[in-house]
Amino acid sequence: MRIALALEYDGRGYCGFQSQPSGCGVQDALERALREIGQRDIAATAAGRTDAGVHATSQIVHADVPDDRPLTAWVRGVNAHLPAAVAVLWAHPVDEAFHARFSATARHYAYLLLTRPERPALLSGRVGWYHRPLDLDAVRAGAAHLVGLHDFTSFRAAECQAKSPMKTIRRFDVTAAGDLVRFDISADAFLHHMVRNVVGALVAVGARRAPPSWIAELTAARDRTKGPATFAPDGLYFAGADYEARFGLPPTRRDVVIAAA
Numbered sequence: 001m002r003i004a005l006a007l008e009y010d011g012r013g014y015c016g017f018q019s020q021p022s023g024c025g026v027q028d029a030l031e032r033a034l035r036e037i038g039q040r041d042i043a044a045t046a047a048g049r050t051d052a053g054v055h056a057t058s059q060i061v062h063a064d065v066p067d068d069r070p071l072t073a074w075v076r077g078v079n080a081h082l083p084a085a086v087a088v089l090w091a092h093p094v095d096e097a098f099h100a101r102f103s104a105t106a107r108h109y110a111y112l113l114l115t116r117p118e119r120p121a122l123l124s125g126r127v128g129w130y131h132r133p134l135d136l137d138a139v140r141a142g143a144a145h146l147v148g149l150h151d152f153t154s155f156r157a158a159e160c161q162a163k164s165p166m167k168t169i170r171r172f173d174v175t176a177a178g179d180l181v182r183f184d185i186s187a188d189a190f191l192h193h194m195v196r197n198v199v200g201a202l203v204a205v206g207a208r209r210a211p212p213s214w215i216a217e218l219t220a221a222r223d224r225t226k227g228p229a230t231f232a233p234d235g236l237y238f239a240g241a242d243y244e245a246r247f248g249l250p251p252t253r254r255d256v257v258i259a260a261a
Helices: 026-038 136-144 194-206 213-221
Strands: 002-009 044-046 055-064 086-094 106-115 128-130 148-151 166-177 180-187 236-242
Touching: 002 026, 026 044, 026 055, 026 086, 106 194, 136 166, 136 180, 136 194, 136 213, 180 194, 194 213, 194 236
Parallel strands: 055 236, 106 128
Antiparallel strands: 002 055, 002 086, 044 055, 106 180, 106 236, 148 166, 166 180
């Protein structure tokens, strides 16, 4: 039986979602817990492979499990064997045509950035940090250049394994509540480090180190070396993926809710 799962996790103690030889990935923790319930090795496949330190409010996963267990076993039972920083939110049966990664029609990320002189303490590891306020009108003008179909080579990691740098950003919203700035980005798919590199470039624009038009120039250059350093993973959250209604899944997006300190 194939099931879909939604997970939330705090990525601070993990080397990313993907399984590693050392067993430090969220996938490793999940597969260990699935093995306890299924009494056999069970592979889990995710909608998106988050980096070390990146969080998720709704990571969608599929797994092929024994069909003699109730669905509650794959939620409460698995959670009983997971570390405190990882939890299954729901489990739902799907047909074998469902694939958490390849069936996704869109993916959603949020980046939370604290903009104040003092570094975060209560929110350490849960938000990014920049030491002064940003010009949000300039940030929004810069972000507008990224909406649509573009070659995002200037924003991909050197080790990115994606076959094509062409991606379509469908939504890019920049909002603020006090000192906390929020970037919400939806796309058909993302390149390795793409969101963190985009945020780093927009912070440069918001700090008035470059005009908003520089984002278009940087995109057109198709050269990662012309962009700023990759921004910290701390404030990045995988917030869900979209799937066709025929799969009958529960809600697969989940908002990031956090209060500025």
